[in-house]
Amino acid sequence: MELLGYYNYWVFAIVLMVGFYAVIVRNNLIKKLLGLAIFQSAVFLMYITMDKVEGATAPIIQEGVTDQIYSNPLPQVLILTAIVVGVSTTALGLAMVVRIKEAYGSIEEDDIIAKDRKS
Amino acid sequence: MIIIFAVFLLTLLVITAIAIVRAENLFVAVMLMAIFSLLMAANFFILDAADVALTEAAIGAGVTTVIFLGALSLTAENEKKVELSRGVAMSIVTATTLLLIYATFEKPKLGDPEAPxxxxxxxxxxxxxxxxxxxxxxxxxxxxxxxxxxxxxxxxxxxxxxxxxxxxxxAKNPADKQSRRTPPExxxxxxxxxxxxxxxxxxxxxxxxxxxxxxxxxxxxxxxxxxxxxxxxxxxxxxxxxxxxxxxxxxxxxxxxxxxxxxxxxxxxxxxxxxxxxxxxxxxxxxxxxxxxxxxxxxxxxxxxxxxxxxxxxxxxxxxxxxxxxx
Amino acid sequence: MNPTEHLAALQVVVPFLAAPLIVLLKAKRLAWAATTLTSLLTFCIAIALTMGVLDGQNYQYFMGSWPAPYGIELKVDAFSAVVLLIITGASTSALIAGYHSLDKQIGAKRQPMFFAAWILALAGLAGIVVSADAFNIFVFMEISSLASYVLVAGGPDRRALPAVFKYLIFGTIGATFYLIGVGLIYMMTGTLNIEDMGVRIADVADQSPVLVAAGFITVGLALKAALFPLHIWLPNAYTFAPHIVTVFLAACATKVSLYVLFRFDFFVFQENLGGQQLHFTFFFLPLSVFAILIASAVALFERNLKRLLAWSSVAQIGYIVLGASLVSIAGLTASVLHVFNHAIAKGSLFLAVACLACHIKRLRLTDIAGCAKAMPWTMGAMVLAGLSLIGVPGTAGFISKWYLISAVLELGGATGVFLTAVIVLGSLMAVIYVWRIVEYAYFKPQGKKPAVSEAPFGILAITWIVAIGNLYFGINPELAVTLSESAASVLMGHNK
Incomplete structure (x- = not known):
């Protein structure tokens, strides 16, 4: 049970790096964006993990209850913002991929590089 | 009880992430991504972040998936299986993972009320x-x-x-010059x-x-x-x-x-x-x-x-x- | 309302107010005019802030009137003032110069969106600089990055698209690394305000999450600043962007990331983390030396004019980081001074490129052969700016190189001599690559190209004003030096 306190952080590290691996290694541009989305989601997990307090509840104050403890609201606010940033980046990236497909006829990185070499 | 459930969800999260990266059909990968987001939202809920869970479910599983599918219909469904510089990437990734896991051991534990x-x-x-x-x-x-x-x-x-x-x-579509057909309704x-x-x-x-x-x-x-x-x-x-x-x-x-x-x-x-x-x-x-x-x-x-x-x-x-x- | 109290906030609020309005401006040229006016207004605000800072004022602003670690604080000191001047000045002069060229490259229907993205890039960059809150910096970093992806993607060549996609991937990885670092520090200190972090981190400084955080923040920001060897996104993004966008981004985008990097390192890490000063030097000194030598060497053999200048930018980032990596007042002064002077030199060079591009389609060196006869004014400005880039006495570039060499010699011993040799060698390579441009333009016979003529008056006038800035700040360096010195003492003041 001792080590379970860190399990969330390990999952964060592994998921983060799975995403990162996809971004570097995969040749397909959409796969790269999927990797990027995983990469960003992992960071959300890290922030949300730190907001938890043992025995606490979501930070919505209940009237008349005095001895209730609440989890930390700040990381939640930050991650709300970060989720928005994530979807914005993804949408913009996908718009680029669509244009690349139209201009090059492919969304595979090596094809694109090869076509640029030729011209 | 809840902790076992949390561990189960987190493990599923890792498996889904790996599956997304491995899937060759991009349609499958996008659908798995939606599942990934829902699992993430469930995790957030367990961790007392109700607002974030709601957002992740609406944005990650809903909107992102729709945009991905929209882009897929304009591009390609299957991925060509080529991987670039696998060895280097693997070593960078492993090193960073180990570094991050090393950093966890002095982190405050999950749920520790004394954490800074x-x-x-x-x-x-x-x-x-x-x-x-x-x-x-x-x-x-x-x-x-x-x-x-x-x-x-x-x-x-x-x-x-x-x-x-x-x-x-x-922007104008370069492939579109010759055929100015009326779009099908x-x-x-x-x-x-x-x-x-x-x-x-x-x-x-x-x-x-x-x-x-x-x-x-x-x-x-x-x-x-x-x-x-x-x-x-x-x-x-x-x-x-x-x-x-x-x-x-x-x-x-x-x-x-x-x-x-x-x-x-x-x-x-x-x-x-x-x-x-x-x-x-x-x-x-x-x-x-x-x-x-x-x-x-x-x-x-x-x-x-x-x-x-x-x-x-x-x-x-x-x-x-x-x-x-x-x- | 007393506007002077709100200056720091207005720097961001004014472009934010303008952006939604610009999107709705459909009439021809109106979007351009509104953007240019807004940009000019932010430039005036930046000048007012700089004058206040020179008077010894420190601008502090609490958003929503909430006190510092609870709310978001804005802060403008000498270092921020220099960077703000560069951002708003570069944006304004690029926009004025872009009157013709942007209209030609961007279709009329798409212009409102393009200009809204421009003003958002400006707001984002200014927002990063004035903010004193680590997470707020991330948000504004994303605004400026997303907007600059849009700007670069406006390039007419299809190769702009893969270039900007790469820029997006690297930019997002950099920003996310920064976010991880900020999260780890927040976890250990419980605060997001940068100065507050500096105070509270002392107790936990030796713990592994903080060390890892320092690594993530440094690497993430170095990626965004295109520090060698993390620069691979830069040359193509600069080459295929619309020419006027290159003027804007080359002058300030990477420098803003360096600004955050220096602030974080000097405010939070240096005084607290044991041996951080040494780590900083050991990490950045070799990288900057490689950046200067390798990027300059690549520029020597580059055949495309814009990419040649882009590689030279990578080398110049090396000089800036070299100064900072010495962790001394003299080194930081040189570094900030070079941020300023390089912005002027590179800005005027890319403006001259935009002049050339008015009549010459492709910008390989062979394409500009013999163009000096037809475009004497354009090439004149380019030569002047080129001299400043090299660091010839009498130009702005000389001042910063001089300060850099004296800072390096302060080290004494073999390192001092070695680093001086590196700087001199880098400058010599700059002589060669600038000479190659001059050689093609002045001494090669013109090919069988259609006749070219001088660029329109408006863009030429702006190019010359900025080019003469190189001379002005070379002969009267007091203003820039005073600002840089007080910026350096602000940074080092946290490093007692």
């Missing part, structure tokens, strides 16, 4: 919100007032992404009975739920951002069912742009008004003679701005992808 995160700023928010703003949801208070400037930035991130997508997808799923019936039943409830989330954000989980996303999802569903043309007739392009610009403008103007009334930027206390009421008013106004911009932007992005198909 829970000492300095956070307790102040929890103890001062009832006095200064007097709304139950502390997350909304921090988002809408204490760190409202961040939220303003967030609105402009969405705004930028929206005009960026429209800018990119309004998209009829959506009108001929499929089950989606039609279920969708029509669901649509009003989705919009209603969105409005509830918008106006109930001060009391429970929710707020402008989630509401905007939910309403946009509802209208996107409508567009999928009835065809884009009908949806565009209901919410035309000019209305979407007015929403995107108007929401951002509303938010900024609230700040400017507070400046003119003698406060700092986004200091809502000056809006009314009773500072607490002023704060509440300010939060409701800016939440409305957030909701309008987000809803307009997501719709505009969806239609930009959908319209590209008909070129």
């Amino acid at each position: 995160v829970h000492q300095h700023v956070a307790p102040w928010y929890l103890s001062e919100t009832p006095k200064l703003i007097d709304i139950p949801n502390v997350v909304t208070a921090v988002l809408g007032s204490f760190r409202a400037y961040d939220t303003l930035g967030e609105v402009f991130v969405v705004f930028t992404a929206c005009i960026g997508v429209l800018f990119l997808l309004s 998209s009829i959506g799923l009108r001929h499929h009975l089950i989606p039609k019936v279920v969708g029509r039943l669901l649509f009003p409830f989705i919009v209603l739920f969105g409005l509830y989330v918008q106006f109930h954000g001060e009391y429970g989980p929710g707020g402008g951002f989630q509401a905007g996303a939910i309403i946009a999802t509802g209208i996107i569903l409508f567009a999928l069912l009835e065809g884009e043309k009908t949806a565009l007739a209901a919410v035309p392009h000019s209305v979407m742009m007015a929403m995107v610009a108007g929401g951002a403008l509303l938010y900024t103007m609230v700040g400017v008004v507070t400046m003119f009334m003698g406060g700092n930027f986004l200091d809502y206390s000056v809006l009314s003679s009773n500072p607490v009421f002023g704060q509440q008013m300010g939060i409701i106004l800016i939440e409305a701005g957030v909701g309008i911009t987000v809803c307009g932007a997501l719709l505009a992005i969806f239609h930009a992808f959908a319209a590209r198909e008909n070129y």
Whole structure:
């Protein structure tokens, strides 16, 4: 049970790096964006993990209850913002991929590089 | 009990992530991504982050998936199996993972109330919100007032992404020069009975739920951002069912742009008004003679701005992808 | 309302107010005019802030009137003032110069969106600089990055698209690394305000999350600043962007990331983390030396004019980081001074490129052969700016190189001599690559190209004003030096 306190952080590290691996290694541009989305989601997990307090509840104050403890609201606010940033980046990236497909006829990185070499 | 459930969910999360990277069919990968987001949302819920869970479910599993599918229909469904420089990447990735895991051992444990995160700023928010703003949801208070400037930035991130997508997808299509065919009219799923019936039943409830989330954000989980996303999802569903043309007739392009610009403008103007009334930027206390009421008013106004911009932007992005198909 | 109290906030609020309005401006040229006016207004605000800072004022602003670690604080000191001047100045002069060229490259229907993205890029960059809150910096970093992806993607060549996609991937990885670092520090200190972090981190400084955080923040920001060897996104993004966008981004985008990097390192890490000063030097000194030598060497053999200048930018980032990596007042002064002077030199060079591009389609060196006869004014400005880039006495570039060499010699011993040799060698390579441009333009016979003529007056006038700035700040360096010195003492003041 001792080590379970860190399990969330390990999952964060592994998921983060799975995403990162996809971004570097995969040749397909959409796969790269999927990797990027995983990469960003992992960071959300890290922030949300730190907001938890043992025995606490979501930070919505209940009237008349005095001895209730609440989890930390700040990381939640930050991650709300970060989720928005994530979807914005993804949408913009996908718009680029669509244009690349139209201009090059492919969304595979090596094809694109090869076509640029030729011209 | 809950901890076993959490461990189970987290393990599934890792498996799904790996499956996404390994899947060769991009359609499968995108669907797995939606599952990944839902698992993530469930995790957030276990960790007491109700607002974030709601957002992740609406955005990650809903909107992102739709945009991905829109892009897929314009590009390719299958991935060519080539991997670049695998060895180097593997070693970078492994090294970074080990570094991050090494860093965990001096981190405060999950749920430790003595952790520094829970000492300095956070307790102040929890103890001062009832006095200064007097709304139950502390997350909304921090988002809408204490760190409202961040939220303003967030609105402009969405705004930028929206005009960026429209800018990119309004360029002429080079492949389109020879054939100026009239686009086939998209009829959506009108001929499929089950989606039609279920969708029509669901649509009003989705919009209603969105409005509830918008106006109930001060009391429970929710707020402008989630509401905007939910309403946009509802209208996107409508567009999928009835065809884009009908949806565009209901919410035309000019209305979407007015929403995107108007929401951002509303938010900024609230700040400017507070400046003119003698406060700092986004200091809502000056809006009314009773500072607490002023704060509440300010939060409701800016939440409305957030909701309008987000809803307009997501719709505009969806239609930009959908319209590209008909070129 | 007393506007002077709100100056720091207005720097961001003014472009934010303008952006939604610009999107709705459909009439021809109106979007351009509104953007240019807004940009000019932010430039005036930056000048007012700089004058206030020179008077010894420190601007502090609490958003929503919430006190510092609870709300978001804005802060403008000498270092921020220099960077703000560069951002707003570069944006304004690029926009004025872009009157013709942007209209030609961007279709009329798409212009409102393009200009809204421009003003958002400006707002984002200014927002990063004025903010004193680590997470707020992330938000504004994303605004500026997303907007600049849009700007670069406006390039007419299809190769702009893969270039900007790469820019997006690297930019997002950099920003996310920064976010991880900020999260780890927040976890250990419970605060997001940068100065507050500096105070509270002392107790936990020796714990592994903080060390890892320092690594993530440094690498993430170095990626965004295109520090060698993390620069691979830069050359193509600069080459294929619309020419006027290159003027804007080359002058300030990477420098803003360096600004955050220096601020974080000097405010939060240096005084607290044991041996951080040494780590900083050991990490950045070799990288900057490689950046200067390798990027300059690549520029020697580059055949495309814009990419040649882009590689030279990578080398110049090396000089800036070299100064900072010495962790001394003299080194930081040189570093900040070079941020300023390089912005002027590179800005005027890319402006001259935009002049050339008015009549010459492709910008390979062979394409500009013999163009000096037809475009004497354009090439004159380019030569002047080139001299400043090299660091010839009498130009702005000389001042910063001089300060850099004296800072390096302060080290004494073999390292001092070695680093001086590196700087001299880098400058010599700059002589060669600038000479190659001059050689093609002045001494090669013109090919069988259609006749070219001088660029329109408007763009030429702006190019010359900025080019003469190189001379002005070379002969009267007091203003820039005073600002840089006080910026350096602000940074080092946290490093007692």
